[in-house]
Amino acid sequence: MTESSRVYAIALATVAMAFFGVAPAPVSSQHVQLQEWDVPWEQSRPRDPYVAPDGRVWFVGQRSHYAAVLDPETGDMRRYELPEGAGPHNLIVDDDGIVWYAGNRRAHIGRLDPGTGDIVQFPMPDPAARDPHTLIFDSKGDIWFTVQSGNFIGKMTMPDAGSVDAQIELVPVPEPGTRPYGIVIDADDRPWVALFGTDMLATVDPESMKLRTIPLPRPEARPRRIGLTPDQQVWYVDYAGGMLGRYNPASKKFTEWPLPGGENSRPYGMATDNAGRVWFVETGMQPNRFVGFNPGTEEFFSINEVESGGGTIRHMYYDEENQSIWFGADTNTVGRATIIPHTDS
Numbered sequence: 001m002t003e004s005s006r007v008y009a010i011a012l013a014t015v016a017m018a019f020f021g022v023a024p025a026p027v028s029s030q031h032v033q034l035q036e037w038d039v040p041w042e043q044s045r046p047r048d049p050y051v052a053p054d055g056r057v058w059f060v061g062q063r064s065h066y067a068a069v070l071d072p073e074t075g076d077m078r079r080y081e082l083p084e085g086a087g088p089h090n091l092i093v094d095d096d097g098i099v100w101y102a103g104n105r106r107a108h109i110g111r112l113d114p115g116t117g118d119i120v121q122f123p124m125p126d127p128a129a130r131d132p133h134t135l136i137f138d139s140k141g142d143i144w145f146t147v148q149s150g151n152f153i154g155k156m157t158m159p160d161a162g163s164v165d166a167q168i169e170l171v172p173v174p175e176p177g178t179r180p181y182g183i184v185i186d187a188d189d190r191p192w193v194a195l196f197g198t199d200m201l202a203t204v205d206p207e208s209m210k211l212r213t214i215p216l217p218r219p220e221a222r223p224r225r226i227g228l229t230p231d232q233q234v235w236y237v238d239y240a241g242g243m244l245g246r247y248n249p250a251s252k253k254f255t256e257w258p259l260p261g262g263e264n265s266r267p268y269g270m271a272t273d274n275a276g277r278v279w280f281v282e283t284g285m286q287p288n289r290f291v292g293f294n295p296g297t298e299e300f301f302s303i304n305e306v307e308s309g310g311g312t313i314r315h316m317y318y319d320e321e322n323q324s325i326w327f328g329a330d331t332n333t334v335g336r337a338t339i340i341p342h343t344d345s
Contacts (some may be wrong), residue, residue, distance in 0.1 A: 003011065004306075006243070010107065010304075012123065013022065017257040023095050025221070031339075031340045031341075032292070032302055032334070032337050032338070032339060032340070033337070033338045033340055034290065034304060034305050034306065034307065034335060034337050034338075035333055035335065035336050035338070036306070036307060036308050036329070036333040036334065036335040036336075037070060037072075037075055037077075037333060037334050037335070038332065038333055039061070039068070039077065039332050039333060040077065041061055041064055041066070041068075041079065042332060043059035043063060043064040043118055043329075043332060043334075044062070044064035044066070044330060044332065045061060045062040045064075045330060046059050046060070046061055046062075046068070046328040046329070046333070046334050047059060047060060047061075047062055047089075047090075047314055047328035048060055048069075048089070048090040048091060048134075048315045048317070048328060049313060049317055049326040049327065049328055049334055050091055050092050050093050050317050050326070051093075051317065051319040051321075051322075051326065052069070052092070052097055053095060053096075053136055053217075054097065055072070056069050056070060056071050056072070057069065057070045057072060057326060057334065057336075058070075058091055058093055058099055059091070059248075059328055059334055060082075060089065060090065060091050060101055061079075061088070062087060062088060062089060062104070065084065065085060065086045065087065065088065066079050066081055066082055066088070067079075067080045067082060067088060067091060067099055067112055068080065069099065069114070070334055074216050078243055080099075080112060080114070080117060082101065082103070082110065082112070082119065083103070083106060083110070083119065085105055085106055086101075086103045086104075086105060086106050086108075086110065087103065087104040087105025087106065088101045088102060088103060088136050089102045089104035089105075089111075089131075089132070089133055089134070089185060090102045090133065090134045090315065091135070091235055092098040092135045092137060092143070092261075094134065094137070094141060095141070095331040097114060097115075098111060098112070098113060098114075099110075099111070099112040099113075099114060100135060100143060101251070102132040102133060102134065102135050102137075102145065102190075103121065103132060104131050104132060104133060104157040105131070106121075106127065106128070106131070107123060107124045107130045107131070107132070107134065108121040108122055108123045108124065108263075109121075109122045109143065109145070109156055109166075109168075111120070120164055121154065122159070122164075122166045124150075124154075124168065124170070125168050125170065126146075126150075126152075126170055128150050129147045129150040129152050129154065129170055130147075130149065130150050131143050131148055131149045131150055131179065132146075132147055133145065133146040133147055133148040133180070134155070134181065134182060134315070136183050136184065136185055136191070137185070138185050138189040138191075138206070139185075139189055140158075140189070141158055142156060142157050142158050142237070142342065143155070143156040143158070144154060144183060144191045144204075145183065146154075146180035146181055146182070146183050147170070147180060148179045148180060148181060148196070149179070151172060151173050151177070151178055151179070151180065152170045152171060152173065152180065153170075153171045153173065153180050153191065153193055153202065153204055153211065154168060154169060154170045155168070155169045155171075155191075155204075155209075156169075157169075159240040162234060162344060165309060167208060169263060170213060170226070171204055171209055171211050172211075173195065173196060173202060173211065173213070174211075175200075175213070177197045177198070178180050178195040178196075178197045178198050178200065178202075178213075179195060179196040179197030179198075180193050180194075180195055180202065181193070181194045181195070181196035181223075181224055181225070181226075181227035182194040182196075182223075182224060182226040182236075182270075182315075183226065183228050184227060184228040184234070185210075185227055185228075185288035186232055186234075186249075187195065187232055188206070188281075189200055189206045190203055190204065190205065190206055190233050191203060191204050191206075192226055192228065193226065194223035194224055194225060194226040194343075195213070195223065195339065196222055196223060196224050196234050196239070197222070198222075199215055199216045199218065199219045199220065199221045199222065199223075200214060200215050200216060200223075201214045201216065201223060201226070201234065201236065201247060202214070202215045203212070212246065214252075214282070216236075216238075216245065217245075217254045217256065218238075218241065218243075218256075219306070220240060220241060221238045221240060221241050221243065221245075222238060222239050222240035222241070223228050223236040223237065223238055223239070223245070224236075224237055224238075224239040224268055225237055225268060225269060225280070225315065226270070227270050227271060227272040227278060228272060228279070229272045229276045230274060230276055231296065232245070232249065233246050233248055233249075233295075234246070234248075234249060234273060235247075235270070235278050237267035237268065237270050237280050238256075239266055239267060239268060241263055241303045242259045242261060242262050242263040242264060242267065242284070243256045243257065243258055243259060243267075243294060244256065244259060244260060244278065244280065245257075246295070246344050257278075257293070257298065257300075258292060259282060259291070259300075260282070260289075260300050261282040261284060261285050261289065263287075264284045265282040265284045265285060266283045266284030267280045267283070267287075268280070268281055268283045268284055268312060268313060268314055269273055269280065269281045269283075269313040269314050269315050269316040269327055270316060271316040271317065271318040271325050273318055273320070273325075273339065274318075274320050275322070276295055276296070277292055277293065277294055277295070278292070278293040278295065279291070279292050279293075279316065279318075279325055279337070280316075281306070281310065281316070281327070283310065283311075283313060285304040285314045286309060286310075287305050287306050287307070287308075287309040287310055288305070288306045288309065288310030288311070288312070288313050288329070289304065289305055289306070289340075290302070290303075290304045290305075290306060290313075290337055291303050291304075296341045304337075306329065306335065308329055308331040308333045308335075309327055309329075310329045310330070310331060311330025312329070312330045312331050313327045313328070313330075313333045313335075314328070314330075315327070315328070322338070323338065323339045323340075324336050324337060324339065325337045325339075325340045
């Protein structure tokens, strides 16, 4: 790919849906427009973009130990070097524009001030928590996070401005090798986590910090990323079995749907929007395929190939203000999927 930005509009994939044995959904209001920006730092694995309050988009370079920011209007990017060997896995941006990243290879959560370039590292309190993985804010602005190989779910209470002290609490998952991975926060500030190494979800009571694990219907399932719709239903993608699943915390019931790409579709990055739709990427397909699901009709309503191929799209972020979903791709791009109302009469 030589152009710095790619834009292409794709109509609803009715023909593709029929080809893959999935009934076309009667969705009449959505197209998806995909756009990708080439990242100038080669093979750096740009990933986990996050939209800042000023509309710019931050992401990390996992292989090259940087954080960077993209201006979607101009395509300009600026790189910030992180501590040597940090191996950043994920970042989030607070209301003041401060960037917080997971120092996956150096056992810390980092604070980057874009105005000065200054970085403060907050080390894990237990050396076993060696790989902070995915971060998310709760309603108070504190950070919950997963620790994949270390087998923890953590909470970092935000330090005072300028402080290098932070309270970090770690909740161990007692079963070995559960690999806490994707994480979301519900309306009660309760984290929900996909335990990728086993067939379970997990949640933590934010008051008592007590952990509860929830087995999935199939022992062979391996949930990787997780989502939450406005009705507080918990969604997950089964990377091993090619399924989309929903857990209802009130009824404690599960519902699952086989994906259009079948059991080898390898669903990975996922997001939910404010209309309650679920979006995910089938990374077992090359090119990767960006897929939508309508829980109201229980139908997959869009299959769109990622122009760069995607390689593997690992995490996605939904920007409600602009009705767009951001992703990073192993093809060294940062991408945006914009949900556009259908205008045909």
